[in-house]
């Protein structure tokens with residue numbers, strides 16, 4: 001039994017949340033885990049927003065196509081990447097997953113909601129008054145789960161290979 005891999009394996013996207021707030025110290029720890037993620041050349045090209053204001057969450061939810069449940073999450077994190085950094089997307093994705101797993105370690109559910117390449121990226125940036133040098137990479141609504149669905153995952157044998165790939 002390994003605590004780290006158990007936390008990773010127990011994570012599932014959560015889109016329905018209980019009306020229970022997340023403690024401030026947990027939010028702080030999640031942000032700590034975000035800023036400690038690996039980045040290309042250690043540039044750390046990011047900004048992390050924590051949105052708890054109900055009006056703002058509702059507006060963000062309304063701007064997205066597949067993130068309407070953001071309105072009902074106690075907290076929504078927003079990860080912004082500095083566009084001038086070559087690997088900002090990879091860096092911010094690493095931070096996003098760190099946050100999701102940190103939340104999971106506290107028994108808090110969340111869901112990665114796409115930001116990069118989406119029409120709502122610029123309106124969300126403007127809404128949150130984030131400088132133009134940054135672009136939205138992801139939104140992470142989070143809270144204690146009211147419901148979880150378990151999606152099918154591909155079998156390990158179909159998505160892995162050792163040494164050189166052989167199609168059987």
Ligand SMILES: Cc1cc2nc3c(=O)[nH]c(=O)nc-3n(C[C@H](O)[C@H](O)[C@H](O)COP(=O)(O)O)c2cc1C
Nearest residue numbers: 011012013014015066067111112113114149150151
């Ligand atoms: C880059 C990325 C973007 C995603 N965007 C959305 C989204 O906009 N809305 C949503 O409900 N889920 C989104 N998801 C969550 C996926 O739908 C989810 O991870 C997938 O169905 C597998 O389920 P699981 O997370 O429970 O393993 C996104 C996930 C990733 C990695």
